[in-house]
Amino acid sequence: MILVEVKNSSAQEQAIREVQSLYPDLLVSSYACYKPAAEAVAINATAITLSIIAIAFFTVMLSMLSQASVLIEHRRELGILKALGFPNSRIIMQVLLESLAQAIMGAFAASILVFALRPLALAIFPTLAPLSSIGSWPAIVGMAFCLALSGGLLAGILPALWAGRQSPSRLLRSF
Numbered sequence: 001m002i003l004v005e006v007k008n009s010s011a012q013e014q015a016i017r018e019v020q021s022l023y024p025d026l027l028v029s030s031y032a033c034y035k036p037a038a039e040a041v042a043i044n045a046t047a048i049t050l051s052i053i054a055i056a057f058f059t060v061m062l063s064m065l066s067q068a069s070v071l072i073e074h075r076r077e078l079g080i081l082k083a084l085g086f087p088n089s090r091i092i093m094q095v096l097l098e099s100l101a102q103a104i105m106g107a108f109a110a111s112i113l114v115f116a117l118r119p120l121a122l123a124i125f126p127t128l129a130p131l132s133s134i135g136s137w138p139a140i141v142g143m144a145f146c147l148a149l150s151g152g153l154l155a156g157i158l159p160a161l162w163a164g165r166q167s168p169s170r171l172l173r174s175f
Contacts, residue, residue, distance in 0.1 A: 002026070009037035056151070063155035067099050071159050078163055079171030088164035095160035096153065103152020107145045114141055 002023075006015045012030065020028050071078070078091060118137060 008041065009035075010041055012038065056147075060151050060154050063099075063102075063151065064158055067095070067102075067156055067159040068162070070098075071095065071163050075166075075171045078166070079168045082166070082168040082171060092160040092164040095163050096156045099152050099156025099160070100149065103148045103155075106152075107148035110144060110148065111141045114144070 002019065004015050004019055006012050012035075016028055016030060019026070081091060082088075115137070
């Protein structure tokens, strides 16, 4: 009798094939409970992936609405700049840089929180232990920092293009 342990239920069939290839004359038997477990893991992974995509989408949309409301409040200042001869490209760049600055500040604040709350997270979620090495956390924070910057850039693109396309007279007019 040979007992084989697999790390994940989705690897069960591969383990059975490998044991059969090593010992072709051996009768290989397994409980069938790994099949529903593998399906449940796949369903959970899909649900988590879809949740992350939805959260990222709505976060970028909320940031975009926030950036647009700031531009509406500062439309007169933008109108004055355009009346003074500032090109559309400079207005767009200014708005994008403002959005990126907000994203950088948020990323730095989040990075500080991650490092400050790391011991608490490891105590509450011991499954994060593989990530507890000092080499993994900076990589995670770096990826999060890049995601924050790309989100800030995405959130600023449409409002920046809106600000650049407006005429000075329209921006100076009251709504």
